[in-house]
Amino acid sequence: MHQEAREERTYPFGAYPNGWYVLANSTEIKVGDVKPFHYFGKDVVIYRGRNHKAHIVDAYCPHLGAHLGHGGTGIVGNNLRCPFHHWQFDESGKCVEVPYSEPQPKACLTHWPMVEKNGQILTYFSADGSAPPCDVPEVPELQGDKVKGWSPSHFSKFEYSAHVQEVVENIVDLGHFIPIHNVEEIPKVEELTFDGPRATLRYTTKNKVLGKIFNAALHLEYYGPSYTVVRVRSMTNVVLIASMVPTSKGKVRHRFHFRMKNMNPLINKIMLIIMAKQIEHDFLGDLPIWEHKIYREHPKLCKNEGGIMKMRKWFKQFYTDTSKTESKPVTNSKSIQLQEVR
Template sequence: MTDTRYAFEQPGVFARGWHIVALSQELPLGGVKALNYFNEECVLFRGEDGKAVILDAYCPHLGAHLAGTGSRVVGNTIRCPFHGWQFDCTGSCTAIPYASKIPDRARNALRVWPIVEKNGFIAIWYDREGGDPNWDLPEIPEWNQGEWGDWRFNRTIIKSHGREIIENIVDAGHFPSVHGGIPLQFDNVFTPYSVSQESRIQPDINLPIIQPRGIDFDINAARQERGAMEADGWGVATYHGPSVMYYYTTLKGPEFSYASWWLNYHTPINNEEVELVSGVIVASLTDEPLPKEFYDTYPISAIAAFGSDVEVWETKKYRNDPILCDGDGPINKLRKWYERFYLPRSQEAWEEPARVISSVRDV
């Protein structure tokens, strides 16, 4: 019998909260997209009014997939490719091309998923109890501002669980081994629906980085060629709920100084796979523009940083009672915070906001 210490270790249970399922740029007017998350199948479409809608995927008539071959958007409805039934944003059938009357049971026949569209992404609210959202994802002020350049995204499906990924937010000890950096400051701040990492990491080219997949050059050789960086880097990474992380970071160096926003999210497909997406935008911190090529090269290196973690996540084994040392960060506190998204709302633990200062602080 498997010993489950936390609610998130139970099979078939997914975290309550906001999860990103698509990028706005992937869904033009009249666009249709099949979604497969949380062991559920849904259809995402955008009507002529510009509003994105997510419904359960299978037509209540005879079960055709509403994102199947031949499906299309008509006005503000999705048209089933099998018999042409049309469904609106309430999940109700509004038209049947060969019927004189729409059956009463076709009203609100499809589940409508709560969604929000902001910052260039579309997020769905998942709650196995069917409850309404009780917290929001914040805006990124610099989103879609010209001086920040374009978002660069990388998407991959990995064999892992969100519990592995989210622990990075408190894990100061992995930076030297995985990312080749020394934490000079590493603080964590917990609130009921967010956890933040405030950090200063000093890169050290004498510490090798785990080579991430998808990078067609030797990342450690490139670091050696570039040489040591004399720069002051600082950042705040925040998980807003169980799977969406915003990271704002600045770096001031002798050649140029810049700020960047990272958008990282992991959305569960099933209990063994998650979709992992990383996006980056960057801008100069001074009146001097960044070199044009920097807008192309920086996102690659930023996304590669997450790729180094993937190499570990896909091969590690989860320990529900780990042996920890005093420099590991508040991993057990993070697990209790994360568990709240898997418990029934009536059992949600509530703690006052707390700051945890790492023992590796040197400022």
């Protein structure tokens, strides 16, 4: 029998599950900024008006199609001004200013749903236009620039080729933790429960960091397919948001926003670096696998691997686009990018 060629990688579900997705960190979009992005195979622009409110809109002007994020951009008050003929659009997308004529009422910018929470700008993406089945929570430790007892925020960003569902499956794929993540023994799952679009996973593990073994307890709360609040109790306590967003079919941008419970001023900085390195190390382990694997719709699993199929079953609710996803082969795993500490 012929083995599948890597370039034939397909998934038996759509590329873009319905859910909340982080499109940018709040600090990336300052007042007066208009920035271009590419998500879900579409070009979008995120801007922030003088009233500090962020907006996500389709990138192309309804007039003659200029990209609103290139070629001299402009915020006028809270309006977005197109660089081509300087038409202005208000916060509802309505054309309110044409410098040489009356505003054109048929020229309307399409706004995407937007919420700004926990230091990040999110949209709710749905293939069929349905409303979100749940909100994302406010995480107390991640509010504002400073929260007493917690470190400043650290943001990381990774880019790779995979489908978001595979990444969610990965966390309950217990058998890969020893070969890939350098843990001492297979994690012990204490809870894996599902409640509509929400899921909860608790597990314990023994991590090796700088040659030493640390017990760790992880508590993950899933809010749909791509937004997870994680609390880690180990050598210190960490709270983080793990989020993914497809940029196009089979391409993922993965972000972490985390803070660490302060220990003492001398150790804090070192610990923050160690934690960041640990996250980076974990990702570097998974990436070559994700980028070069195929998706097995009917995997030959062994005993104790049932969590993978439970995750798959839960994930089905997020697809209203039933088309199959084909993704192009990846060239290498050097697309990883790391971002700033703040």
